[in-house]
Amino acid sequence: MAFPEKRINHKTRLAADIGGTFTDVAAFDEGSGRLLLGKSLSTPARLVDGVTNGVEKAAVRYADASAFLHGSTIAINTLLERSGAKTALVTTEGFRDVYEIGRINRPDSYNLYFRKHVPLVPRALCFEVRERMTAEGAVHIPLDEASVLAVCERLKAEGVDAVAIMLLHCYVNPVHEARVKAIVQRELPRAFVSASHELSQEYREFERCSTVAANAYIGPGVSEYVRAMDEHLKHSGFGGSFLLVQSTGGLYESHQAQSQCVRMLESGPAAGVIGAQALCRQLGLADAVAFDMGGTTAKAGVIYRGEALTSGVALIGGYAQALPVQIPMMDIFEVGTGGGSLAAVNASGALRVGPQSAGAEPGPACYGRGGELPTVTDANLVLGRLGARRFLGGEMTLDMAAAEGAIRDKIAGPLGVDLVHAADGILRIATTAMAYAVKAVSTERGLDAAAFALIAYGGAGPLHASSIAREIGMERVIVPRVPGHFCAFGMLFSDLRYDLVRTWFTRLADVSFDAIHALYEELIGQGRKALAASGIRPQRVTIQRAADMRYVGQEHPVTVHLPADVFRRRDAEALKHQFDEEHLRRYGTNARGEPAEIVSLRATVAGVLKKPPLERVARGAREPVASARRGTRKVYFAELGKAVATPTFAREALRSRNAIAGPAVIEEHASTTVLLPGDRMRVDEFGNLAIEVGRRAA
């Protein structure tokens, strides 16, 4: 990690990622080509302070920065903690209960104590206005403005801070919705007002309703936060662009973020995948799985043919009680397995790991803060994979006796096995659970995971990466240079990005390329306009087109990326062919003879920003320098069936071209990489650990 002696010029790109526990700062100094890092505790009461502390730790000045890139958990936390604004919902007459009714499913089918989703807006604050569009976008009942004014009076009387508007079929014709919004804004000038078509122009009224309600609910708080951050930056002498990370990993300008708050729900995890994508570009890799493991969960995203894959809807708060958000997001799969996941033997004698977590308090037994239940971290410590005195660069000592006691009492005893086998069992179960997250975004998408590289980061990712890769048959693991700061690092590589989607049902057989062209132009025009409104001049603008298609009669469409020349050539057969192929890849089957149709058109307009080159590290010999060797300790490897003396290395002393063969442990400030027997690691020119994974024992 490079800490500079002197500050440089005002060509710094500064990125700050606020997570639940830590705020990470990464800065790239274009003058020197150096990467600067800072980590500080998050400050929930005033998040801005945590950022400033981190910036100071990285030894960067706001005044030197040309751009401040920011991701924050504020949006998702406001939603999950239910701490948003007093919000009202305005819908088409006859449909105010759409939000509460939802999709009526009961996934936990046998649980009589099952609970469905709880709307963000209570029914007493759901109002109706008289109007109706048909599915074709024709006016069936004209908008009764008197009914809108009457609702506004109620809204004033209730003293709401935010208003969400969702009218039926506004994705085809938004005129009524736009008019209702204008009236509400005029009547309640201080309220945060959001209309559904501004966020989603796709059909499905509950999902769109939930999206706009979430935006309105978090709007006042999140926009205030962004404003405060903006002001703080200005006061600190910052004169550059303030950009926020969206759930796609793309950036948008801070004023845009103040009205479309829901787009930043998953900014941190998305930025990690962008970092993995940047790494792929640098290393010439086309396909990789980005794997992030922290204290409570493990997350996987995927880079396929150089692009990070996104999805069109996310379920916030778990499947059973989900509040859907229908906007493009990074396609990330999450499992409840992290370092803090609890292991337990239940009354039937079954061994379970997670999803319950020890959290930060009391934390794993080995933290010595009163935790008595064993966790994945305790198992790592007992097996020697973590060093008791090396945790967080030695800032914290782990309590081996507590870890052993917890595993012995809660796992080994009840199962009648010894300590080491119990600890190893916990890790094996955790490994397979995490392997499912990786498979969920790869093999289940029809991608051959074995041919992908696994890019592992987050505090705990590098500890488990090699085991997970073996489980799936992946041959290559990359542990980036800054696994503990990787999401902030990823932000430095992000581009401005605007995603536009429009539902447009059309059979391919009847498709008019003139109509498609006009629609794409409209979407792209909106994107360009947003890009211009950001006030930032990108290096260049790229446009990607895609269409959601399905066989006639099917429901769920597949998003098919379409090269521009398909449209230039007006080639309906090529459209169909691309769809057939995508369907085959994703589901292992297609029906070439069946007619297909378009459901939605998608355009992504990106303003490509200059990327920092990756910093090269000093070159060394094949053999690491003596100072990199920290000694040996006994580490248990299931592959060998025993504990063996295993060398440990200090990551900061490694140089490019250094090679280490497993078994070995490589330690750095916020993370530990385990090389299993048979693994061969080489430090690449950028300081990444490139691991060739040994074969899985039969």
Add this chain to the structure above:
Amino acid sequence: MKRMKSKKQRQADAVLTEIVRNGVIAVTEEMKTNLMRTAYNMIIYEALDFTVGLYTPEGETISIGLGLPSFIRGMAETVKAKLRHFGEKGLEPGDILVTNDAYTTGSHLYHFTFSLPIFHRGKLSGFACCMAHWTDVGGVLGGVTTDIYSEGLQIPIIKYARAGVVNQDLVDIIRMNVRIPERAMGDLRAQITAVKTGERRFLELLDRYGRDEVLAAIRNIMDQSEVAARARTRTIPDGVYEAESFMDDDGVEIGKPVPIKVRVVKQGEEMTIDLSQVAKQVRGFYNSGTTTGYSCAQVAYKCLTSPTDYPINEGSFRSLKVVLAPGTVVSAVKPAAMRWWMTFPMTVVDTLFKAMEKAIPDRTIAAHHADLCVALINGISPKDGRFFLAGIGPMGGGFGAKLTEDGNSATVCMNDGDTHNHPVEQMEAKYPLLFERHALRPDSGGAGRYRGGLGTEQAVQARSPININVQVDRVHCAPWGLAGGASGAGNQVTLRLGGKEIADLPNAKVLMKRLNPGDAITVRAGGGGGFGPPHEREPERVANDVRQGYVSLTAAAESYGVVLDPRTLEVDQAATAKRREKKP
């Protein structure tokens, strides 16, 4: 099992068992995703009316993907029937077996069930199965059927594919007999995708951990589930518990109730569910087969003993005995009409919960709307001049209250689990319909210390001529309360024909009625029953219900004895105390 094991062996057992448990759940979830995403009809892809599962070489359930509770038993019985039919020797790699025989699946002919025997290095190692509800299998269009022959094409147990070669004759026969062949073929392909996914992923598990080891782990999973179910059963007081309810009618003899009588005997760590006293099979199409009789008992038993134990597997039911007499509405024999098989069993399950009220008030639940509340429509699409078939619904109704909680509002009935409703925007884009209203029904939740959930209503107008068929029950046997709680509102159907409201139908069954443009149908799903005396509900909760519009001012006073200031909606403490004094 009793032989001594080494430490390492025991550790391997516990760890591998858990790995395999996670593994089989992942397999059936992926099967489910693939089926749902590639299916062609809204019943599968939106309503998720299907079940996928993995079975042992003997046909025992290893894992069922979240789907239809009422089909919890359907595929296991079907796999066993297929095994009996062909014998293990009659199966070879590349085979895919199929049937839609109503008396095997216990349900209707729409349920096409595919089973793929999974061979690992030449050894039969399990089955991947998929049942899905097809849009149409021929037979009489609408109306009520009175025997199986009028309900469509019956496919006995045969091979859809033999050693990898598809039986084209079968495909041609199906295509000729169904009204919308391209949809049927699309759904068939989706189901094949699902069972092949199951095969591929299960083989990966077997390759990774070894066939015998995985099958042993599966036995462990079942043993663990059995231990859990027995332990929980032991906590239910021993005794004989009975309850009774009724269905409106069978759609043929209008107004003649169909009694549902159940008996539960709990002794030690075992439970016997006796359904031999439910009504004899009926002429109308509300019958289901023995498999479904078992399903009723299993669903109730799982809800009461191991509701969140996954995967759903055979072990959970070893401590359950089921008594059925042949020829009842849940054990019907050929040629009983089965097309609307799913309605009565839900009330059987509800009645079992009622029976357990005295034994385990903390674990049971008041009654729910117990019907999918679907209106089937057909007609000629004005867009393309083609024949269409679709369903309005399922609709969410109210679930019953419990000892410590209000019931859920607007939730799909017990037959179904992860079943979704159809977006109004989707329905209007596909069919000539205009939805006038989709709303909660205030005051439909049964009053109680804890209130039943609210039902919903949908008013739908035809934009061009359509035919409708509605088979809804439980109008007259409204969802009952428990422990002094009041009933919720029953299901209801009304029509508007030529501008005239028709609200006095004798039941909620409307057969082959023509709706002309502007005519409308309103389907109302019932609310759940309440739990405990309504006068014991905290006045502040009642006041909040009124503020949210769940309960009217009038009902607050009359049902709960809670008087509110009509302007502020604050509780009038004095008036409330006075009103509540009157009732014991």
